[in-house]
Amino acid sequence: MTCNLVLFLSLLLGFSVCFPFRSGEEKRQKWPVPYKRFDYRPDVDSYCQALYPFCPTGDRDGRIPYMTESDVISVYRLQTPVWEFKYGDVLGKHIMHDAIGFRSSEKGINFTMEWYELFQLGNCTFPHLRPEVSAPFWCNQGAACFFEGIDDLHWSQNGTLEKIGELSGKRFNELAQWVQEDNTTGIYYETWTVRSDPSSNATVWFESYDCSQFVHRTYKKLSELGTKLSSQTQTNYTKLYLYSGEPKYLGNDSAIFGQPALKNLATDIKKFYYMFRPHQSFVEIALSLLEAYDKVVLDKRFYLYYNFEYWYLPMKYPYIQITYEEVPLP
Ligand SMILES: *[C@@H]1O[C@H](CO)[C@@H](O)[C@H](O)[C@H]1NC(C)=O
Ligand SMILES: *[C@@H]1O[C@H](CO)[C@@H](O)[C@H](O)[C@H]1NC(C)=O
Ligand SMILES: *[C@@H]1O[C@H](CO)[C@@H](O)[C@H](O)[C@H]1NC(C)=O
Ligand SMILES: *[C@@H]1O[C@H](CO)[C@@H](O)[C@H](O)[C@H]1NC(C)=O
Ligand SMILES: *[C@@H]1O[C@H](CO)[C@@H](O)[C@H](O)[C@H]1NC(C)=O
Numbered sequence: 019m020t021c022n023l024v025l026f027l028s029l030l031l032g033f034s035v036c037f038p039f040r041s042g043e044e045k046r047q048k049w050p051v052p053y054k055r056f057d058y059r060p061d062v063d064s065y066c067q068a069l070y071p072f073c074p075t076g077d078r079d080g081r082i083p084y085m086t087e088s089d090v091i092s093v094y095r096l097q098t099p100v101w102e103f104k105y106g107d108v109l110g111k112h113i114m115h116d117a118i119g120f121r122s123s124e125k126g127i128n129f130t131m132e133w134y135e136l137f138q139l140g141n142c143t144f145p146h147l148r149p150e151v152s153a154p155f156w157c158n159q160g161a162a163c164f165f166e167g168i169d170d171l172h173w174s175q176n177g178t179l180e181k182i183g184e185l186s187g188k189r190f191n192e193l194a195q196w197v198q199e200d201n202t203t204g205i206y207y208e209t210w211t212v213r214s215d216p217s218s219n220a221t222v223w224f225e226s227y228d229c230s231q232f233v234h235r236t237y238k239k240l241s242e243l244g245t246k247l248s249s250q251t252q253t254n255y256t257k258l259y260l261y262s263g264e265p266k267y268l269g270n271d272s273a274i275f276g277q278p279a280l281k282n283l284a285t286d287i288k289k290f291y292y293m294f295r296p297h298q299s300f301v302e303i304a305l306s307l308l309e310a311y312d313k314v315v316l317d318k319r320f321y322l323y324y325n326f327e328y329w330y331l332p333m334k335y336p337y338i339q340i341t342y343e344e345v346p347l348p
């Protein structure tokens with residue numbers, strides 16, 4: 019109990035803690051596996067090329083403007099369907115992207131803040147199999163983007179644009195500092211939430227780390243800073259779930275792909291990911307997710323990459339689900 023609380027707090031505060039259980043089978047694994055924080059963000063490998071540039075209108079060094087302490091900053095909840103741009107409602111009415119808006123009354127300017135993949139979702143969900151590299155290769159960084167302007171139409175027309183609170187410029191500057199720290203230490207996108215079953219008291223094996231989780235962390239921070247948040251509507255978010263029995267730890271790249279002894283496992287993991295290699299277009303990703311579903315249902319297995327380590331998931335019914343469910347404001 020206490021231990022869980024410590025883990026929980028360290029996650030919240032972004033401390034990197036040392037988890038001794040990895041070294042020995044005899045130690046009990048803690049669930050969910052804590053998302054690993056890093057000291058700094060490594061350079062991106064030049065193999066990873068974005069289809070759309072990351073944060074094109076943001077400050078190059080990720081700076082967030084300083085607000086005068088007496089300023090009054092409005093906070094907006096922003097949500098829009100992910101696939102709207104090209105494909106309308108076909109598949110993704112409830113696959114939503116979340117962001118937060120701010121408006122400075124003194125400056126009369128507003129800002130959008132969001133967290134998303136550097137190389138698009140497909141690349142964060144499935145790796146590349148490169149003939150010249152032994153291990154699957156991931157382009158899975160995600161980061162925060164802060165830029166001037168709120169595109170009202172983009173958010174409000176098929177999504178949400180709603181003012182949910184206010185804070186002082188002084189508090190906003192504290193929030194900005196927290197965002198920078200969060201952005202430096204939490205660097206990898208995790209698409210899936212993995213849990214034991216769909217019931218409310220299911221065990222969560224892994225938490226996702228995506229745009230909506232960033233929004234939840236920011237709301238939590240705002241609430242700690244004394245901001246009261248409230249919404250007129252239900253605050254629902256998209257979650258991508260995998261359902262499995264207790265996951266089994268397999269090892270990191272060098273342990274699995276660097277040792278002849280684990281050659282069979284290495285081959286199996288690559289075979290698994292070969293089905294789901296990242297594709298350029300959304301249609302291909304969608305097809306590949308459907309393929310993933312069949313494959314997962316048939317084989318009842320999934321190799322999850324989390325914190326740069328592989329886990330084996332003994333999959334269970336209902337295997338994969340995309341939900342749009344309520345997460346109340348703090
Ligand atoms: C995924 O990464 C590959 C390799 O860097 C890149 O060619 C591709 O454009 C990326 N996919 C998307 C959808 O951006
Ligand atoms: C977060 O990190 C990315 C990648 O280094 C950077 O491009 C971005 O500007 C940073 N965002 C903020 C708000 O600091
Ligand atoms: C943000 O600023 C733009 C440009 O001034 C304005 O058109 C828009 O209505 C503003 N949106 C909000 C939510 O403040
Ligand atoms: C909202 O949805 C409608 C119908 O699907 C579409 O025609 C329109 O372009 C969308 N608007 C925005 C701003 O995405
Ligand atoms: C919670 O777990 C118990 C036993 O583990 C089970 O009997 C019960 O149905 C579960 N509750 C829900 C809401 O699923």
Ligand SMILES: *[C@@H]1O[C@H](CO)[C@@H](O)[C@H](O)[C@H]1NC(C)=O
Pocket residue numbers: 269270271272273
């Ligand atoms: C990979 O795991 C091994 C133990 O299985 C460990 O000794 C090594 O430091 C790990 N490598 C990295 C890069 O974390």
Ligand SMILES: *[C@@H]1O[C@H](CO)[C@@H](O)[C@H](O)[C@H]1NC(C)=O
Pocket residue numbers: 252254342343344
């Ligand atoms: C929002 O979530 C609640 C509870 O999680 C659910 O009952 C409701 O149907 C969801 N709303 C929509 C529009 O999906």
